Amino acid sequence: MDSLEIEPSLNFCQACAVRNRAICADLDEDELGLLNAIGRRKRLQAGEQLLWEGDDAIIVANVVEGVLKLSTQTADGREQILGIVYPSDFLGRPFGETTPYGVEAITDAQVCVFRRTDFDRFAREHPRLEHKLLERTLAELDRTRRWMVLLGRMNAEQKLATYLVETAERLIPANCKESELGDERSLTLPLSRQQMADVLGLTIETVSRHMTKLKNDGLIGLPGRRELTINSLKALAERGG
Amino acid sequence: MDSLEIEPSLNFCQACAVRNRAICADLDEDELGLLNAIGRRKRLQAGEQLLWEGDDAIIVANVVEGVLKLSTQTADGREQILGIVYPSDFLGRPFGETTPYGVEAITDAQVCVFRRTDFDRFAREHPRLEHKLLERTLAELDRTRRWMVLLGRMNAEQKLATYLVETAERLIPANCKESELGDERSLTLPLSRQQMADVLGLTIETVSRHMTKLKNDGLIGLPGRRELTINSLKALAERGG
DNA sequence: CGTTCGGTTTGACCGAAATCAATGACGTCG
DNA sequence: CGACGTCATTGATTTCGGTCAAACCGAACG
Missing domain, CATH: 2.60.120.10 (Jelly Rolls)
Incomplete structure (x- = not known):
């Protein structure tokens, strides 16, 4: 050498x-x-x-x-x-x-x-x-266009549900190779509430409120600010429209 | 055939x-x-x-x-x-x-x-x-991303003003080669009100209302359903945020 | 151990846009 | 010409999300 x-x-x-x-x-x-x-x-x-x-x-x-x-x-x-x-x-x-x-x-x-x-x-x-x-670039353009639908046509709850599902899908395979039992997932959110708001075209308050709502509805758990558990990926995806 | x-x-x-x-x-x-x-x-x-x-x-x-x-x-x-x-x-x-x-x-x-x-x-x-x-494709991706800002962060009036300016810019050079006197433009809108709503993530009623408002504010003229005159492209662009 | 600070949650209120509904304008076709 | 269908406008009302404000929570620090 x-x-x-x-x-x-x-x-x-x-x-x-x-x-x-x-x-x-x-x-x-x-x-x-x-x-x-x-x-x-x-x-x-x-x-x-x-x-x-x-x-x-x-x-x-x-x-x-x-x-x-x-x-x-x-x-x-x-x-x-x-x-x-x-x-x-x-x-x-x-x-x-x-x-x-x-x-x-x-x-x-x-x-x-x-x-x-x-x-x-x-x-x-x-x-x-x-x-x-x-x-x-073509794939990125497809993804970006799908995001336009989220921004243009979804309400806050749908945006949030969609974002959480997508995040889970992009993050879980990397963190944990074996497929989880059934439909449950748990992960650390990469974005703060404010950043989530900026991605989704919302305000931090609206994000926070709907996170709480999804929790109260039993779809997700929030053991910590950055921690998320998804009780049923399928049910959550359905909320996303 | x-x-x-x-x-x-x-x-x-x-x-x-x-x-x-x-x-x-x-x-x-x-x-x-x-x-x-x-x-x-x-x-x-x-x-x-x-x-x-x-x-x-x-x-x-x-x-x-x-x-x-x-x-x-x-x-x-x-x-x-x-x-x-x-x-x-x-x-x-x-x-x-x-x-x-x-x-x-x-x-x-x-x-x-x-x-x-x-x-x-x-x-x-x-x-x-x-x-x-x-x-x-790279240029299209840039354009699409700019549209995300419109969908995520603009109010109805800004969306509409932005759309009208962009349409004018994409359509005028083709229709009429010499640069118009000053800031005025006139063109035929390629989209119906419903289609404009679908582009902007709005409803037809909101589009209609804000078209009327822009007209009443003296920024544009609407000689017919599909006809548009822009009194000042610059002023209209300013409404777009 | 209490203080502080940033990020977050929650509440009260307001306003912009959606929704529901009616009316109006225009083109077309008998 | 008049009737119809489509598209657009206007109005009344509701609703969702934004805004302003206060409380809350956990981590870092003295």
Whole structure:
């Protein structure tokens, strides 16, 4: 091992937690080495901002670990969260001039960042990567459009029920591999009440009230502020319309 | 019948109204010929459905002329429009199993349709096309996310003002090339009141009431049901928050 | 052990938009 | 032309979620 600087980075992608799920999944070893050369790991603490809305789009990134939010400010200063990203998700705006949303770590996180211009060039030269990125973007567009239905047509209870079900589905497989007995789930919510409100287009009070209501109706349990148990995923999903 | 819909091929793309704006823009003549071979023109009447939500994703298409809506039904039977597409826009779900939304022509329209499997293969073999598609999808995702702010955080008046401004901006350059005197615009609305409600996550009554209010406030004129004049685009945009 | 502080819950009240209902305008077709 | 059907407007009322305000709770700290 003649160079501690280069060698470790070469193995880096191969050891990456999201190696097989992120956009790099289809690359061969050579390509991975090239990609690795232009990227670097970055650790973020909960609350730390990675990108600011409206800034020049200088970087893009892959999420390796943790949860981050994409959000934008309204003219009157409120926030609308545009998306929550999880490990293996891609973020930032390739082929674009400006970053269309702010990115902030919600939990401690690790991301693999690239200078946008480097990434753009690499993508154009490697159609397999670009294809992966396209598939991911199409899937993200589908998800975003489904979220429009939530924002446009659901009432507060439906929004909340839908959010809790989706969160459970995105979080449980990672935390606990074996399928739980029956329909029950228990998890730690990644978002505060205020953040949930910002995702759902509600206020914190409305979120709180309906959480209590769902609890009183016996659909969920709230052993702690961030703790959630779902008594019946199916019943909860039904509340989501 | 079918022979009337399939028009003679080779020169077709070159004469296409959206040749330089759609995803085919970067293709050379040979590629265009190949693409042309797998696509065909289809005319749609206003109200005609091109794709049904949940169906197998058999076709994708480019909009050549007219306006179409992408929409989905909520569990209780109401509709949420997910997007409005205009000439040169792409629609359908490449690389996907099922169509995630219904597509219906709002005006008479012409589209250039491809069997999805043909299109997918062609795209994978022609990175320039795939790149165009990626750029378009990224732009569409940005637009969709901005719409989330409208749905999640704006009141009825802001939604309506924002929608009218955006419609004017997307429609005017096409209809009338020279820039209008100052700030005034006049156009024919592509959507009915009900459709506007479905785009904005409102009811028809609320749309109607706020249209009247904007008129009474002197921001717009309504010479007919589908006719709109904007007295000051700037003032109207300010109402949009 | 009490204090403090941020996040959360709960309550009282209000207002914007939905709902229910009636009327009005317009195009079309006999 | 007149009758009908569709779409749009207007009005009355209700309801859901927002706003303002107060109480609450748990963690961190002196």
